[in-house]
Amino acid sequence: MTTIKDIAKAAGVSVTTVSRALNGYSDVNERTRKKIIEISKELNYSPNILARGLVMNKSKTIGLLVSGFNKESIKDNFTFEVLSGINQYAAETDYDLVLFNTNSTKQREKTYAQLCRERRVDGVIVQGIKTDDPYLQEVVESNIPCVLIDIPVQTENVGFVTTDNIAGAKSAVSYLIELGHKNIAMVNGHDLAFVSQERLEGYKRALSEAAGLSFREELVVNGSFEEGKSEAVTFKLLNAFPEVTAIFCASDLMALGSIKAAGKSGRRVPENLSIIGYDDILLSSYVSPRLTTIAQNKQKLGFHAAQQLIEMLEKETAPAHIILETELKIRESTAKIK
Amino acid sequence: MTTIKDIAKAAGVSVTTVSRALNGYSDVNERTRKKIIEISKELNYSPNILARGLVMNKSKTIGLLVSGFNKESIKDNFTFEVLSGINQYAAETDYDLVLFNTNSTKQREKTYAQLCRERRVDGVIVQGIKTDDPYLQEVVESNIPCVLIDIPVQTENVGFVTTDNIAGAKSAVSYLIELGHKNIAMVNGHDLAFVSQERLEGYKRALSEAAGLSFREELVVNGSFEEGKSEAVTFKLLNAFPEVTAIFCASDLMALGSIKAAGKSGRRVPENLSIIGYDDILLSSYVSPRLTTIAQNKQKLGFHAAQQLIEMLEKETAPAHIILETELKIRESTAKIK
């Protein structure tokens, strides 16, 4: 493997000069530079980034701490779309992405900071961890530049990007209200997700702003963001509260489960039950009935996370928070109340 | 940041001893080791993998060269599922994954070998590149350990894992023949994919083994693995050859396009036209009619690729080729000919 030493020898100069020539420093004779570049090409040289990282104390890599690399998340594609957005931005820079290999057993052995320091990543993007994950606390405490996705925490070196979950949820529920629904239930994710807290808040606000509607705790159930779980809790809910004519689900996947439950309990969507989801996953527009939902741009989420992080790294800008808009997509799973 | 030097100082030993103690060498007094480990914990030490990599000349990272990080591939999820399988295996090892950030402009600047050497990856997994991609040639020529996915090339340091595409395609077409179809068209991907070549071969074999059927070149069209393209070519095909009663598509996504084309040309699936896909993507079981298809286990593809590569790396085993089975999934898009 060619090193700058080899080039130096071949060019009859010192390694210092080679280094400077290759890195575009101005204080090197243009003729020397040309020669050096030429030789480095001939010798098929590529710099050893590890060595460079060692001395410069940075690696030009970004760590990716994502939770969604399992069977379940293939369905909602969320992780992948976010990843795709991150990659899209990163591809234009000289940063590479390293996927941290953490399973739960490994996490017990290694702290977040260890993970990052070992690989000497310059910064981290965190996605999909629960609010009680010990790593989250570490992210906040450590001084490693970090951008969180969908977790609204901001410190001296931690920024975040998310969508406006309160507004999104509110617009979903308001739409149901517009359609004439009065008894609107909610299938939420779980308490350990910020987005769930916010979507619940949006649900409440929509209700409180509508004339004559009030929040009923018993109409909110948790579906763990899982299709099957949602189906189960929805089924129970529909039996217990037959007056419910519309359901706001905190994810499309759960909405799919709810639709199944509706069928089981003898209701037709949207004739007897309106269901609105959240996310706008690919399946939403393919299932039958096509799902009305709150769309969020997952690629953008990743793109902006990468962008923010790299700007923090390169320009030393302060961490920010970026909040993306959502969009109501009206399809076939909702209808006016009869 | 704590280094072994700091530990050495604190423990009153040399860095060598620290290094050996921490790396579990036997030739170190257990009392010393204990002390060192203790101190290293107190000091919150984590090893600098870059430095280690520099001297050991390996990085404990695997490079991922995947093409599918774009909008289109979100639909078929192939890339993500493969990635998920790779990650699943890698998570049990001490290898991390680095996603190479290549877009086409970058690829022009940097050769494959450069990409790998810069990051000093120990090995590479390549997925989704076309057969005319210059990187492929490089993979074969370079001496970097590599496992290809769905490209049957094997050399001294290159292995591959794929599914049995010939058998898979053959079973698809044979099934159509069983259903009584005689004029069976094929929508293939493109000539620059090995899987396309093989699936075409499977198609031919199924025909040739059936009594009274023969291969008709004009019934094979290319859909570029794209839904829209497939819709267009299928539409033309159906108009030109109204005798066609069944189509074998080389991917589910294309099958979806073909179904649309069928509708446009006034045919019903499966009543007037049987369509069978390939891949078993998530959408297949959600669309209507649910798609009959040849399922391949994409996660396994990735899992075995990672496994093979890491075994090559650790045990210096020779590159192998792994061929996974496929499975015919009969659903609703195929029916007996009337």
Add this chain to the structure above:
DNA sequence: ATGAAAGCGCTAACAG
């Protein structure tokens, strides 16, 4: 404009 030398954090002979 160029070179000599030091050092990033670690491992690996080699010697004791």
Add this chain to the structure above:
DNA sequence: CTGTTAGCGCTTTCAT
């Protein structure tokens, strides 16, 4: 069982 020394490939003062 432990320490000394050299060196991985690179960047960076500090001289010249």
